[in-house]
Amino acid sequence: MRFLLSSLLFLILAVTQRLVAQTPFSVRWSFEGSLSGASSVPEVTPGNPSFVGVNVPSPLAIPPPAGPSGLGINLQHWSTSPTCNNTNEFAEFTINASDKVTLQQFSFFFSKSSSGPTQLSVRSSVDGFNAVVFQQAVTDGYQQAVIPLSGASYTEVTGPITFRISACLPASTGGVLRLDEVAFTGVVAAVLPVRLTYIRAKSTDNAIDLNWETAWEQNTDYFAVERSMDGEVFHKIGTVAAAGTTDQRQTYSFRDSAPALSINYYRLQQVDKDGRTELSKMVAAQIANDVPSLEIMQNPVEGPIIRLRLRNLPAESLTLTTMTGLPVSIETYSEANDVVRLTVKQPLRAGLYVLQAKKGLMQLGRKVMVR
Incomplete structure (x- = not known):
């Protein structure tokens, strides 16, 4: 009885379990004249970024800031509060997963103008934007934030996941935080068919x-x-x-x-x-060494030369005919490694021909396409 139950359980698992393939993906906002993001897979789609408490000049940047890759965006009107406790000003980036995905990294490039925010922090929607997952001083030159993502909150998840980038302590409200190449990377856990x-x-x-x-x-x-x-x-x-x-x-x-x-x-x-x-x-x-074989090395062929490999069959037995059985005049020359060069001595029309070789009662044939 125990064996029967084990067998039934194995059968049920074999029928219901589905193998999972992990396909790498990336979602990226490059800001080359547009706020739209791009995804490498259809299962993960980018949302348009939103900006709360700050604004992006229209068009995207006046003047466009030079990013590490093409253009970036300017974020202005940060609070001049002397503390960094303000969580009401941020740029928000969201992806939406229709299949289970495992997130591995969130990254972006950032810098500031001479009067821009001097501190930057990042929060995630997985805990309601409570914990700071990244914090860094902002400089006038571009730096890259690379935030590894791990744990159950980022493993085989579906639906939206959002990250917020906040900044503080600018010298003036006209100071600018610059962002470029905001990206999520991970793998899609897709069921194999x-x-x-x-x-x-x-x-x-x-x-x-x-x-x-x-x-x-x-x-x-x-x-x-x-x-x-x-x-x-x-x-x-x-x-x-x-x-x-x-x-x-x-x-x-x-x-x-x-x-x-x-x-x-x-x-x-x-x-x-x-x-x-x-x-x-x-x-x-591999076919056995003692078995006769005939292999055309390039088919279709062009011109009067047909190269083939002939094993355990005599080259002098080769014949070439039309599909209706009319013979075509040929010459053969044996090269190294079982290669035979066959030269057609008359012009051939485009179409199918039959190449044959014999040895005793053994006869092999291959169709040759002439262009």
């Missing part, structure tokens, strides 16, 4: 078979199969339709009928119906 339990690659004759399984899927569209010769640069070689939304295990397969003679690296790009993508881990396979 697929849980991939395995992906395998295995050579079969002169092909490589890929097999994979998913434990569940949510809103999936298709899998793009990608191949690489070096494990770094990948190209799509086919697609397989996905199940959509299901809590049942699904198995898939794909055959690469024209693998390279060297090691072939594969991965899956899972694409859901909202356009989100996730990459699988990489797997590798």
